[in-house]
Amino acid sequence: MRWFWIDRFLEFESGRRATAIKNVALAEPHLHDHFPGNPVMPNALVTEGLAQTGGLLVGETTGFEARVVLAKISKIQFHFLARPGDTLTYRAEIVDTHADGSLVTATSHVGDRLQAEAEIFFANLSGRHGTQPLFRPAEFLTTLRIMRLYDVGVAADGSRLRPPARLVEAENALNGT
Numbered sequence: 001m002r003w004f005w006i007d008r009f010l011e012f013e014s015g016r017r018a019t020a021i022k023n024v025a026l027a028e029p030h031l032h033d034h035f036p037g038n039p040v041m042p043n044a045l046v047t048e049g050l051a052q053t054g055g056l057l058v059g060e061t062t063g064f065e066a067r068v069v070l071a072k073i074s075k076i077q078f079h080f081l082a083r084p085g086d087t088l089t090y091r092a093e094i095v096d097t098h099a100d101g102s103l104v105t106a107t108s109h110v111g112d113r114l115q116a117e118a119e120i121f122f123a124n125l126s127g128r129h130g131t132q133p134l135f136r137p138a139e140f141l142t143t144l145r146i147m148r149l150y151d152v153g154v155a156a157d158g159s160r161l162r163p164p165a166r167l168v169e170a171e172n173a174l175n176g177t
Contacts (some may be wrong), residue, residue, distance in 0.1 A: 004143070005049035006056075006090065011151035014161055017093040018057040020147070022049050026084035041082035043116070046108055047073065050118050052091035054104035056149070058122045061097070063164035067134055071101060071123035078116045100124055101129045137170035 011019040024031075024041045031039035051070045082088055092106040101123040108116040118138040141163055142149065153161030 003048070004052070004132055004147075005045055006147055008146075008148045009152050010089075012060075012144060012149055012161065013056070014153065014155045015061045015094060015097075016156075017091065018053050019092075020025070020053045020090045022088040022090065024082050024084050024086045031071070031084060034100065039084055041088070043078050043081075046082060046116055047076060047092050047118065048076070049088060050092065050108060051115065052095075053090040054106050054120050055122055056105065056144075056147075057092050057094060058102045060149075060153075060161075061094075061102075062142070064135075064167065065126070065164075067125040068101075068122050069134070070120060071124055072121040074119045074121060075117065076118040079101040079114055080110075082108075082110060082115060089117065096120075137167045139147050139176040141167040141171050146159075157176070 004018040009020045087108045097105045104120045106118045
């Protein structure tokens, strides 16, 4: 994940739900081309923000061991366009999960207004389609920390969510600690 469409998490309940925000800024270069003189956040990038929120929620259930990828968007509806100055609040909830993947419902709000709603299926590719990791562990952990996942995350038992040991070990190796 090189493009980040989440600024930070506000809430993260392992295996259940997550809330994240994305501040839409006029400084983002893609807004100037979409559309000249009338900048709006492309719906495809809102979709990506919803998918990143849901995908990280699903991936965390296995300590980010499973190779989780977006497989299908079975439903998505946009109610209005997001504009510079808006804060998108993404909410994702795991509806169903099994060995092959997970179904997530996700919404985007601007304030109290429903901006978008989606049903997204994430496939678990573990054991299939190669074994190459999707992310570099140390860099991935840095991204999760920047997004404040471990500042707000709670485990299923209500305890504070901790980074997986393999990610911490990779971070320590990279930092020489």
